[in-house]
Amino acid sequence: MKRQLVSFVARFVKQHPKLQIKTSFCQHEHGCLYNIIEGLVRSFGIAYTMKALFGLISALLTKNKKISKGSLILDAFIGIDTLKFASFPTVYCLIQKTLICGCRHLTKQDIKIMSFVSGFSGGFVSLSLIEESKRKNWALYLLTRSMDTMFNSLINKNIVAKRSYYYIIFMAIEVLVTAYAFGCENDCLEDYMLKFYARFGNENQCELDERKCWHERVKRQFENKQ
Template sequence: MAIFSKPARITYTCYELGHTWTPSCKKASIDVLLVVFKESLKIYGTLYMIAVLFQRKGKEYLKSKLWKEVLQSSLFLSTNGMLFITFFCVWRKLLGCHFYLTTFFIPAVMASFVALLLERRSRRSMLAFYMANVALETAFRMLVFRGIITPVKHGAVWLFSFVSAIYLCLFRNNSLPAASVSAFKFLVGPDELPSTTLVEVRSSLPNQGQVEEHWLWKTQPIRKIVTWLKRCPKHDLCQHFNGCAFYITQGFLRNFSIGYAVQCGIKLLSSARSPRAALTSLVHKQNFYLGAFLGCYSAVFRGVNCLLRWLRNHDSSLHGLLAGFLAGWSMLWYKSSTVALYAATKLAERLYFKGIEAGMLPYIKCADIIIYSISTGFVFHTAMMEPHNLRPAYWSFLNRVTGSRIGTVNRRLLEKLSPSAAKMLPNFWPDYDPRFTNLVRPSIIDDS
């Protein structure tokens, strides 16, 4: 991109530009280390406890491994933050000034590379994948902001639908890794898997009758409707036990309930400061939107597969293409460029590994460390130079994990390198110690 070719430079000190809360480079690094480590303990402690509940890990893990993994991940993240400040200061001292790339991008790449070596190997690829997604979305926002590209109406939905089509075709052909198969079995059920695979899946499940006798089906007058739906016809090639109408309805209600419950939980955690706020969060419209998205996704996928069997009197994994594409449009209920991009990059990763298995693509050693370092460097660079182009949720995360120190960068001084650097915080000016700088607050800044 053209933004990386600017030859301009600025000569401000690292105190004036970066760690504006203290003139000491060493103290700035230690301050960031401590605040990030403290927040990391909270974040990873919560995330790992949730993983314990969902994965049902035993007491031995809680006693011997949980605290070690929380500490290791916290050390990784806090080291990333500390080294970012450290390398920022080192490059300033080496060059005597700040250039576009050496100000934030190169220090962030170096810091991320070293920090990731401290994290467990099993988490490195996941972190690289996550940051690559954030970087791609950030790059897209930058291109839109510069007017280089124009967003397509429902672009995220189109992308998600195409990705969903390929994924569900592979799912119907049982050509996905075990983790992906499990995810789609959860989303749309196992009944569209190949018959030989389905037999293995069902043998590991409880009695099918018990699975279907959910409490919802036992209440009156729903029981009569359920009985009627179960008795509706199904095609001979359909592998589900009951009628097609019941199969489709069951998928919708199950996923709608899950989506509604998940969004309710999120709302309760973020707004349960009073009984009234908690009650309001239970009936928030976003709860219905996520439920409708997940419910319609399952129902449309199941319904299209059943319909194609009735129309063609033939079953094929290629039915998953059309069914997956149409199911993807359920995202109209809950538009999310993050989810769409995540699904797309995950598919690209899967196709890349298939290319490696086929001998068509090379295997790149340490690819996870390289991808993480460059992606994180790009995102950190953007957070400093033009935070308005960062995903709002990620900007909030950076503020939280750094104790809002990322917002104290004097972006007014960066405008020579990036003209829109102060767009998000146009009136901010640090409270400098006059013993260490001659900079004074410009009169054009409005303190209000």
């Protein structure tokens, strides 16, 4: 009965004339409005399921006796963190798809720059919905992916030849910057990066404190010169 109901609703939605309207530039199978709704449902469903399952597993494995497992399980499914996490890709999908299809309907043409505008707008609004500490993680991940995308675009356009050692060079440059910051400006690094380099370089706390004092002295000298 449930399958028949779901099938009927899906068939009704797909066949509704208002949901079948799209421009000649749109490559999605059904109409623009249907494409937006489908994207919202999928984005929210996937993100919500992932966050809820992760919270459920964490609740079952927790050993904290001060908080009951029942409240943790309930929070995993209807908690604010779960809903915020699910809203991140949902809002992005809504803004990105709406702006692109809306621009095509209004201008009757496919303006390439709207892909950048819609992506920027969707990313800006969706990232503002999550905590600042988590924004850094998403920003770092998306930054590296965007650099990789631009590099692949240059390869596809035959502007840059594809070489296997290019990624080694990119990695070396990134390590060069962070290693310099650890040696000369470690207040620019996050705590986890400082701990990583301290373990990697086999430095103890005394050496780290001595380095910190040296950094502060150099910083004061630089400020006095200004």
